[in-house]
Amino acid sequence: MILNETYTLGNGVKIPRLGLGTWFIPDGEAAEAVRQAASIGYRLFDTAQAYGNEAGVGAGVRSCSVSREQLFVTSKVAAEHKTYESAAKSIDETLERMGLDYLDLMIIHSPQPWNDFRGGDYAQGNREAWRALEDAFEAGKLRAIGVSNFRRADLENILSGCRIKPMVNQILLHISNTDLALLEYCREQGILTEAYSPIAHGEALRNPQIAAMAEKYGVSPAALCIRYVLELGAVALPKTANPEHMRANAAVDFSITPEDMESLKRMERIENYGEFSRFPVFSGK
Numbered sequence: 001m002i003l004n005e006t007y008t009l010g011n012g013v014k015i016p017r018l019g020l021g022t023w024f025i026p027d028g029e030a031a032e033a034v035r036q037a038a039s040i041g042y043r044l045f046d047t048a049q050a051y052g053n054e055a056g057v058g059a060g061v062r063s064c065s066v067s068r069e070q071l072f073v074t075s076k077v078a079a080e081h082k083t084y085e086s087a088a089k090s091i092d093e094t095l096e097r098m099g100l101d102y103l104d105l106m107i108i109h110s111p112q113p114w115n116d117f118r119g120g121d122y123a124q125g126n127r128e129a130w131r132a133l134e135d136a137f138e139a140g141k142l143r144a145i146g147v148s149n150f151r152r153a154d155l156e157n158i159l160s161g162c163r164i165k166p167m168v169n170q171i172l173l174h175i176s177n178t179d180l181a182l183l184e185y186c187r188e189q190g191i192l193t194e195a196y197s198p199i200a201h202g203e204a205l206r207n208p209q210i211a212a213m214a215e216k217y218g219v220s221p222a223a224l225c226i227r228y229v230l231e232l233g234a235v236a237l238p239k240t241a242n243p244e245h246m247r248a249n250a251a252v253d254f255s256i257t258p259e260d261m262e263s264l265k266r267m268e269r270i271e272n273y274g275e276f277s278r279f280p281v282f283s284g285k
Contacts, residue, residue: 002252003041007235009167010190013104013144015072017230018250019044021196021239027056033241034060038071040246046170046196046237048076048109049094058098072104076148076170077133079110079117082125087132095141106133107146107170110281111154117280123157134164146170148196149281152185159189170194170237172281175204175228176267183232195229198236201276209267217254227252228264 006014020037030053047057081087133145146168173195214224273282
C-alpha cells in the first residue's frame with residue numbers, strides 16, 4: 001500500500017511517498033483534517049508559515065491516534081525571510097506555534113519573496129536563510145532541510161557554499177508541467193523532488209486527455225495524476241480536507257507503462273488554473 005512506502009533522504013531519514021498537503025485548509029479545520037488523514041494511514045503532513053494553519057496542523061499531529069515518532073511533519077520558512085536572523089526566529093516560532101519539539105523537514109518556501117517571484121537577486125538572502133536551517137538542523141530542531149520552488153541556479157547558489165546539502169526541492173509538478181531537466185539535476189545532486197499540486201489544483205480533472213488515460217487504467221483522473229508523479233520518483237502532496245478524497249488519493253497501487261508516461265510528459269501544458277492563476281507559482285510572475 002502506497003501509504004506504507006517511503007523514500008530515503010540524503011541523510012538517511014525516511015519520508016513517505018504520499019502525504020497530505022494543507023494549503024487552503026483553514027486553521028480551524030486543519031486539526032481534524034490531520035486526525036482524519038492519520039486514521040486513514042497518512043503519515044506525512046505538509047504545512048507552511050504562509051498557510052496560516054501551522055497551529056491547527058500541530059494540534060492535529062498532537063491529538064491524532066498515531067505517535068509523533070511515526071509521523072513526518074513539514075513546514076516552510078516564509079519566502080520573505082531573507083536574513084539569518086529572521087529565518088532563525090521564524091523556525092523557533094513555527095515550533096512554538098505547532099507545539100512540537102522538532103520538525104521532520106523545514107524548507108525555504110521560495111527563492112524570492114512572493115511580491116517579487118522570479119524577480120530580483122536574492123542569492124545572499126537565500127544563503128543566509130539556508131544557514132539558519134543548517135543551524136536548526138544541527139541543533140536537533142529539524143530532522144531534514146530543503147527548499148521549494150528552486151530552479152537549478154537557485155540550487156547551485158546554495159550548493160556552492162553550504163555545510164549541508166538540501167535534501168528536498170518541493171516544486172509544482174503535474175501532468176503537462178514536468179521540468180525533466182530540473183528533476184534530473186536534483187537526482188544527480190541527491191535531492192528528492194516533492195510535487196505540490198499534483199492534480200493541478202483540480203484543473204487536471206477537467207482535461208479530456210487525462211480522463212481518457214485514466215479510463216484506460218480503470219482509475220480516477222486524480223489517481224492517474226498522483227501515480228504520475230510517483231512514477232517520476234517524487235513525493236506526491238495532494239491537498240484535501242475531505243476524508244473520501246484522502247482515501248481516493250491513496251488508491252494508486254498500479255503502474256503506468258513507460259509508453260504512457262512518455263505521452264503524459266509530452267501532454268500540452270495546462271495554462272489556466274482558474275481561481276488559482278493569480279498565485280505567482282501558477283501565473284509565472
